[in-house]
Amino acid sequence: MRRLTESPASESAARSPRVPVATASGPLLGIWAHPDDEVYLSAGLMAEARRAGHRVAVVTATRGEHGTDDPEAWPPNRLARHRTRELTESLRVLGVREHTWLGYADGALAVADRRRGVATVQHLIESVEPATIVTFGPDGMTGHDDHRTISSWVTEAWVRSRSDAALWYATLTPEFHHAWGRLNEKVGLWSAGSQPPVTPIADLAAQVVCSTDLLDRKHQALRAHASQTRALESLVGTETYRSWWAVESFVVAERAVIGTSARAGRDRLGSTCAGHPWLPRPASG
Numbered sequence: 554m555r556r557l558t559e560s561p562a563s564e565s566a567a568r569s570p571r572v573p574v575a576t577a578s579g580p581l582l583g584i585w586a587h588p589d590d591e592v593y594l595s596a597g598l599m600a601e602a603r604r605a606g607h608r609v610a611v612v613t614a615t616r617g618e619h620g621t622d623d624p625e626a627w628p629p630n631r632l633a634r635h636r637t638r639e640l641t642e643s644l645r646v647l648g649v650r651e652h653t654w655l656g657y658a659d660g661a662l663a664v665a666d667r668r669r670g671v672a673t674v675q676h677l678i679e680s681v682e683p684a685t686i687v688t689f690g691p692d693g694m695t696g697h698d699d700h701r702t703i704s705s706w707v708t709e710a711w712v713r714s715r716s717d718a719a720l721w722y723a724t725l726t727p728e729f730h731h732a733w734g735r736l737n738e739k740v741g742l743w744s745a746g747s748q749p750p751v752t753p754i755a756d757l758a759a760q761v762v763c764s765t766d767l768l769d770r771k772h773q774a775l776r777a778h779a780s781q782t783r784a785l786e787s788l789v790g791t792e793t794y795r796s797w798w799a800v801e802s803f804v805v806a807e808r809a810v811i812g813t814s815a816r817a818g819r820d821r822l823g824s825t826c827a828g829h830p831w832l833p834r835p836a837s838g
């Protein structure tokens with residue numbers, strides 16, 4: 554497993570196995586459900602890709618207009634406008650200039666027209682021609698229905714497009730769960746009944762360890778989403794908040810195990826692994 558960004562003097566880095574993997578070389582396309590999904594899970598990856606001179610495009614399915622505990626002060630139209638500005642600023646911090654809204658209603662992706670959603674994502678994949686696509690895994694990270702749905706759309710669109718891009722799912726490592734499990738439970742990160750992802754470091758496609766300047770930028774990009782992040786940072790404290798999301802991990806979506814979410818893929822790929830909570834290692838070859 555190759556770290557895109559080395560964390561000097563990091564104990565976990567010293568313990569990491571070193572195996573060759575694909576890296577984000579060439580255009581990067583991130584496809585997410587809500588404004589802020591992209592920053593928590595891929596800010597470091599995007600910033601590093603931009604630093605390397607690659608095109609980075611981000612797609613967000615909804616404007617997150619229901620993401621508030623105070624809908625009287627923040628009615629959906631007002632919050633949508635606010636979160637639109639927050640996302641623009643956050644991406645600016647990371648050097649990302651290309652962004653597309655899909656225009657879906659927050660919280661309603663699972664009941665949206667799937668065929669249209671998949672077709673739209675497929676069109677985006679075919680026009681950007683990314684080397685790497687990043688999104689949620691089938692678990693949706695936190696188990697949120699919108700996250701799981703966009704994962705499913707992207708996966709099916711990727712299969713249908715026959716794109717050469719690598720599809721990476723955001724994941725977490727056993728070390729993350731060990732370090733942050735209590736905090737994750739305390740803040741209620743996981744939806745009821747959901748199964749958060751876990752992938753051993755040796756099985757990752759890539760891991761971005763944000764430290765020093767890169768961590769400062771990620772923090773600044775997180776803070777740009779203040780409507781979503783300010784209260785959480787105050788609750789846990791700034792140092793904890795920075796460390797909590799400093800490591801970004803990605804696993805390759807294996808075409809052979811995505812049949813449950815991609816009907817086109819099932820026909821093309823043969824056997825499926827329905828019910829597997831996460832991605833099994835590919836069979837040899």
Ligand SMILES: [Zn+2]
Pocket residue numbers: 586587589590697700
């Ligand atoms: Zn989200």
